Amino acid sequence: xxxxxxxxxxxxxxxPSGDRSRIARRALLGAGGAAAALAAGxxxxxxxxAGARGPAAVIPFHGPYQAGILTRRQPYAHLAALDLGPEADxxxxxxxxxxxxxxxxxxxRGEPPAAACPxxxxxxxxxxxxxxxxxxxLTATFGFGAGLFDRLGLAPARPEALAPLPDFxxxxxxxxxxxxxLFVQIGADDPFAAVHALRTLQRLARGTARTRWVMSxxxxxxxxxxxxxxxxxxxxxxxxxxxxxxxxPGEDPAQRARILVTGSDAPPWLTGGSYVVVRRIRMLLDTWxxxxxxxxxxxxxxxVTDGAPLTGGTERTPVDLEAARPDGxxxxxxxxxxxxxxxxxxxxxxxxxxxxxxxxxLRPDGAPDAGLLFVAWQADPRTxxxxxxxxxxxxxxLARYTEHEASALFAVAGGVAPGEYVGQRLLEG
Amino acid sequence: xxxxxxxxxxxxxxxPSGDRSRIARRALLGAGGAAAALAAGxxxxxxxxAGARGPAAVIPFHGPYQAGILTRRQPYAHLAALDLGPEADxxxxxxxxxxxxxxxxxxxRGEPPAAACPxxxxxxxxxxxxxxxxxxxLTATFGFGAGLFDRLGLAPARPEALAPLPDFxxxxxxxxxxxxxLFVQIGADDPFAAVHALRTLQRLARGTARTRWVMSxxxxxxxxxxxxxxxxxxxxxxxxxxxxxxxxPGEDPAQRARILVTGSDAPPWLTGGSYVVVRRIRMLLDTWxxxxxxxxxxxxxxxVTDGAPLTGGTERTPVDLEAARPDGxxxxxxxxxxxxxxxxxxxxxxxxxxxxxxxxxLRPDGAPDAGLLFVAWQADPRTxxxxxxxxxxxxxxLARYTEHEASALFAVAGGVAPGEYVGQRLLEG
Numbered sequence: 001x002x003x004x005x006x007x008x009x010x011x012x013x014x015x016p017s018g019d020r021s022r023i024a025r026r027a028l029l030g031a032g033g034a035a036a037a038l039a040a041g042x043x044x045x046x047x048x049x050a051g052a053r054g055p056a057a058v059i060p061f062h063g064p065y066q067a068g069i070l071t072r073r074q075p076y077a078h079l080a081a082l083d084l085g086p087e088a089d090x091x092x093x094x095x096x097x098x099x100x101x102x103x104x105x106x107x108x109r110g111e112p113p114a115a116a117c118p119x120x121x122x123x124x125x126x127x128x129x130x131x132x133x134x135x136x137x138l139t140a141t142f143g144f145g146a147g148l149f150d151r152l153g154l155a156p157a158r159p160e161a162l163a164p165l166p167d168f169x170x171x172x173x174x175x176x177x178x179x180x181x182l183f184v185q186i187g188a189d190d191p192f193a194a195v196h197a198l199r200t201l202q203r204l205a206r207g208t209a210r211t212r213w214v215m216s217x218x219x220x221x222x223x224x225x226x227x228x229x230x231x232x233x234x235x236x237x238x239x240x241x242x243x244x245x246x247x248x249p250g251e252d253p254a255q256r257a258r259i260l261v262t263g264s265d266a267p268p269w270l271t272g273g274s275y276v277v278v279r280r281i282r283m284l285l286d287t288w289x290x291x292x293x294x295x296x297x298x299x300x301x302x303x304v305t306d307g308a309p310l311t312g313g314t315e316r317t318p319v320d321l322e323a324a325r326p327d328g329x330x331x332x333x334x335x336x337x338x339x340x341x342x343x344x345x346x347x348x349x350x351x352x353x354x355x356x357x358x359x360x361x362l363r364p365d366g367a368p369d370a371g372l373l374f375v376a377w378q379a380d381p382r383t384x385x386x387x388x389x390x391x392x393x394x395x396x397x398l399a400r401y402t403e404h405e406a407s408a409l410f411a412v413a414g415g416v417a418p419g420e421y422v423g424q425r426l427l428e429g
Numbered sequence: 430x431x432x433x434x435x436x437x438x439x440x441x442x443x444x445p446s447g448d449r450s451r452i453a454r455r456a457l458l459g460a461g462g463a464a465a466a467l468a469a470g471x472x473x474x475x476x477x478x479a480g481a482r483g484p485a486a487v488i489p490f491h492g493p494y495q496a497g498i499l500t501r502r503q504p505y506a507h508l509a510a511l512d513l514g515p516e517a518d519x520x521x522x523x524x525x526x527x528x529x530x531x532x533x534x535x536x537x538r539g540e541p542p543a544a545a546c547p548x549x550x551x552x553x554x555x556x557x558x559x560x561x562x563x564x565x566x567l568t569a570t571f572g573f574g575a576g577l578f579d580r581l582g583l584a585p586a587r588p589e590a591l592a593p594l595p596d597f598x599x600x601x602x603x604x605x606x607x608x609x610x611l612f613v614q615i616g617a618d619d620p621f622a623a624v625h626a627l628r629t630l631q632r633l634a635r636g637t638a639r640t641r642w643v644m645s646x647x648x649x650x651x652x653x654x655x656x657x658x659x660x661x662x663x664x665x666x667x668x669x670x671x672x673x674x675x676x677x678p679g680e681d682p683a684q685r686a687r688i689l690v691t692g693s694d695a696p697p698w699l700t701g702g703s704y705v706v707v708r709r710i711r712m713l714l715d716t717w718x719x720x721x722x723x724x725x726x727x728x729x730x731x732x733v734t735d736g737a738p739l740t741g742g743t744e745r746t747p748v749d750l751e752a753a754r755p756d757g758x759x760x761x762x763x764x765x766x767x768x769x770x771x772x773x774x775x776x777x778x779x780x781x782x783x784x785x786x787x788x789x790x791l792r793p794d795g796a797p798d799a800g801l802l803f804v805a806w807q808a809d810p811r812t813x814x815x816x817x818x819x820x821x822x823x824x825x826x827l828a829r830y831t832e833h834e835a836s837a838l839f840a841v842a843g844g845v846a847p848g849e850y851v852g853q854r855l856l857e858g
Contacts, residue, residue: 075620076647078788127718127725128668128733133649191504191647192664195788199666199797203718214790218505218620220562235621237628239557289556289632296556304557359507359624360789361643368628 053189053221055134061105065260065272065415066422068141069352069377070230070250074187076194077217077356079278079373080202081145081180081408082209090152092208094427099204100142100184101421104197110135113200130196136189140197142422143183143276143410151181157267157426161275161380162411168393168404177213177280177406185276185375213406215280217356217373233307233315236357237370238283238401240300241307244315245342247350258350261379261414269425272414277351277385279374280358280406286367288401299397301336309338321345335397341388351376351384371402381409482618482650484563490534494689494701494844495851497570498781498806499659499679503616505623506646506785508707508802509631510574510609510837511638519581521637523856528633529571529613530850533626539564542629559625565618569626571851572612572705572839580610586696586855590704590809591840597822597833606642606709606835614705614804642835644709646785646802662736662744665786666799667712667830669729670736673744674771676779687779690808690843698854701843706780706814708803709787709835715796717830728826730765738767750774764826770817780805780813800831810838 059067084093103113110133112126130136149158184201188194202211219234230250233243249256256262261273288296293304301319302309309319311331319338323331332339343350353376360369378384392399413423488496513522532542539562541555559565578587613630617623631640648663659679662672676684685691690702717725722733730748731738738748740760748767752760761768772779782805789798807813821828842852 125722126668129664129666131664131668131734190649191786191788192649192666195666195786195799199714199718202797211791211795216788216790220619220621235558235560237558237624239555239560285628289628293554305560357620357624359620359645361645362640366640368631370624 053137055132055136055190057137057189058109058135059137059139061101061108061140062418063415065274066139066141066412067108067415068139068185068187069260069274069354069412071137071139071187072221072230072232073219073234073354073356074137074139074189074194075219075221076188076191077219077373078184078186078194078198078214079217079375080184080186080198080214081212082182082184082202082205083212084148084151084181084209085207088151088208090154090427093148093152094421094424096205096208097142097423097427098421100140100201101416103200103204104140104142105418107140107193107197107200108135108138110138113197113204127196127199129199130190130193133188133190133193133196136193138188138193138197139186140201141185141187141412143185143412144423144426145179145181145183145408145410147179148181152427154426157429159267159270159411161382162409165277165381165407165409166386166390168389170393170399171404171407173407174405177215179408180212180410182209183276183278183408183410183412215278215358215373215406216360217358219356230352230354234357236283236372237285237359238288239296239304241302241315242355242372243353244302244307245338246353249352255350258379258384259352259377263379267426267429269413269423269429270411273412274377274379275381275384276410276412277374277376277378277381278406278408278410279376279404280371281374282369282371282403282405284367284401284403285370298333299337299401301332301338333397335395337392337396337398340391340394340396346387346391349384349387351378351388377412482566484561484565484619486566486618487538487564488566488568490530490537490569491847492844494703495568495570495841496537496844497568497614497616498689498703498783498841500566500568500616501650501659501661502648502663502783502785503566503568503618503623504648504650505617505620506648506802507613507615507623507627507643508646508804509613509615509627509643510641511611511613511631511634512641513577513580513610513638514636517580517637519583519856522577522581523850523853525634525637526571526852526856527850529569529630530845532629532633533569533571534847536569536622536626536629537564537567539567542626542633556625556628558628559619559622562617562619562622562625565622567617567619567622567626568615569630570614570616570841572614572841573852573855574608574610574612574837574839576608577610581856583855586858588696588699588840590811591838594706594810594836594838595815595819597818599822599828600833600836602836603834606644608837609641609839611638612705612707612837612839612841644707644787644802644835645789646787648785659781659783663786665712665801666714666788667717667827668725668733670731670744671784671801672782673731673736674767675782678781684779687808687813688781688806692808696855696858698842698852698858699840703806703808703841704810704813705839705841706803706805706807706810707835707837707839708805708833709800710803711798711800711832711834713796713830713832714799727762728766728830730761730767762826764824766821766825766827769820769823769825775816775820778813778816780807780817806841 107113146162149155186194186197233241236242247255249259261270297303307315311320311323321332321339355375356373358373363369376385416422536542541553543553575591578584615623615626662670665671678685678688690699726732736744740749740752750761750768784804785802787802792798805814845851
């Protein structure tokens with residue numbers, strides 16, 4: 001496998017640190033694939049520095065891991081799950097993944113998803129929805145649900161970590177919007193580029209897989225932030241700055257190893273991959289918005305205005321979980337969200353939370369259908385999402401203002417080189 | 430009424446033409462209100478030239494007409510209708526419109542929607558959702574449905590033009606998502622600024638009006654377009670460039686008089702106002718996307734790539750409805766969308782179409798819930814939307830790929846000066 005220029009995707013791929021990246025990358029070429037690239041440290045994977053945005057920005061599709069994991073969050077996103085149809089077998093699934101890979105790679109360069117058919121009057125079959133949008137930082141990231149392994153006779157290859165997530169108290173999961181055999185995450189700087197990619201991938205799946213659910217979200221890049229990394233914080237519809245305690249996997253190999261599958265015992269198709277937990281967390285905004293600001297801040301443990309912990313400092317100041325008021329009451333309440341979610345509280349459990357907000361209008365009961373598309377990446381959900389959610393489900397002060405409506409877990413294959421397709425080592429392994 | 434700097438809102442409010450605008454505006458100050466401002470010609474109302482975008486861009490709320498009509502389309506939009514509750518009377522409706530006006534004016538400047546309450550620890554009750562978004566070109570535009578006049582004992586003041594739209598063949602309207610007593614259109618450059626404004630206005634309505642429906646849309650400013658005017662063209666989910674034949678009301682007083690209510694016989698509250706038709710037009714994308722490109726282009730009458738009419742030229746070249754192929758067949762088919770929608774075909778009927786695309790995931794039947802939030806502005810719907818839609822409903826080639834699911838008509842009051850509230854002249858008239 002050729003290690004392609006993923007560094008160009010990451011913001012650090014430009015400027016002085018970008019030069020270092022290119023040198024490091026060249027040193028890696030031919031050095032033995034994704035594992036070597038991952039082992040080489042932050043140069044290739046860095047997420048720091050300023051990144052280009054907008055129509056002309058290209059995030060390379062090929063590389064040692066899939067784009068859309070350590071990539072900065074794009075403003076527009078669609079998440080979709082598809083189920084394999086009754087006639088799908090390993091050959092058809094492989095054909096679909098080959099078609100998806102080719103279309104995603106072309107669209108990420110701002111090209112039509114298919115080459116023009118000779119004699120067809122230049123008609124590529126494309127609808128033109130994304131014309132003028134440019135590459136727009138488009139990423140498409142593909143994953144596999146547990147059901148896919150059974151359906152394709154690959155049960156022995158199914159990783160243990162892909163077991164169903166446990167039931168959590170207060171979950172109110174809608175099966176129709178949970179799970180799925182195949183997962184696609186699309187992100188882009190442009191809404192038409194994003195919709196176009198979604199529609200294109202759905203169209204390519206016809207006859208092989210049927211869309212099970214789609215969720216669409218938005219975010220805003222941090223205003224004026226010099227470092228729009230994957231780990232950057234964004235507001236959510238509750239007004240919180242979300243993701244403050246995110247790891248910075250581009251900068252710390254130990255943290256990175258908690259996000260990406262790097263172990264030498266991992267199957268080749270999963271090396272450089274990850275596990276993604278998707279949860280649709282609806283926010284009960286009619287209640288939340290009526291609370292006094294101090295109540296809202298105590299439930300979270302952070303100030304609304306700047307995201308600083310209630311124990312002081314700025315957004316990036318570590319929270320002091322031991323701090324107490326003069327009357328002895330802890331500044332950060334026992335059930336405050338940041339206390340229960342803290343890696344320290346969860347024996348170091350780390351995830352890269354890279355989600356989007358959603359606003360889907362009114363529910364039949366008149367309440368807003370709004371919240372967070374929680375998307376969390378980790379090398380193993382059993383030591384990432386699960387312990388954290390177990391603790392949160394036992395008493396998070398925010399839980400009474402949210403409802404987990406959908407849940408899914410997917411294994412995300414490692415990246416591919418040109419000529420390869422996503423999951424090839426699994427389907428042909 | 431003081432005529433405030435609406436010119437600063439319009440792109441033309443900057444640079445050389447902006448200087449002319451300011452001079453023209455100053456000449457108008459104290460000259461007698463909206464009618465005089467409207468009569469003064471394109472200087473105040475111009476929509477040409479390059480406009481600022483992004484977090485710092487402010488579109489003034491006050492002016493001779495409401496913002497959000499001749500304003501360039503912002504990327505994020507929410508449309509909402511509310512119904513007055515059983516206890517609403519004229520005084521409560523007036524209090525709501527006063528509160529909405531104040532909040533909208535403040536949010537358009539990037540301020541919290543309410544001033545801090547003394548003694549409340551600086552708590553404005555704001556959720557902070559829009560913190561960091563800046564003014565973000567936020568506009569909130571308010572309108573009145575026919576039902577409001579009956580509910581508030583204002584039936585004699587209800588304009589004849591606000592009569593229900595006729596039934597059109599093939600309409601499949603959902604009453605729950607049609608009509609409404611009050612209308613709000615929110616547009617912004619930032620998704621959190623837009624959602625925050627919507628939630629704030631809904632919260633202020635509690636006890637007086639209940640949200641009937643909300644629709645959310647997106648668009649993309651034309652890439653690199655030097656003239657992001659209200660009349661600019663944008664793609665839609667079918668891939669068409671939408672709005673090519675739009676009037677340019679900022680540049681042509683005769684066209685402007687078809688968009689804004691300018692007649693001396695208009696009631697004062699409606700002077701400088703408009704009528705807005707809102708239609709939710711779902712697109713049957715699963716069918717449309719499977720058509721060969723020439724079929725799609727013939728249904729529209731324009732090329733997908735650049736929006737040029739099939740009779741040649743560029744996007745802005747007038748269509749030649751008489752052109753025929755060598756075999757005598759018209760180049761623009763008898764049922765092509767642009768033939769049936771052309772002002773020429775409709776005795777000059779003109780609307781400013783200023784809509785947004787929507788993508789709301791999957792319908793229960795698995796089809797995409799996507800299409801166009803059609804938003805059309807005109808001085809009189811009886812000579813604007815109605816004749817055009819009558820003709821389209823009789824045979825538009827596009828109609829078989831679309832479904833009109835919701836419909837509403839609102840009278841939009843003229844703009845307000847500081848200290849006034851939207852609709853004051855109606856409610857206190």
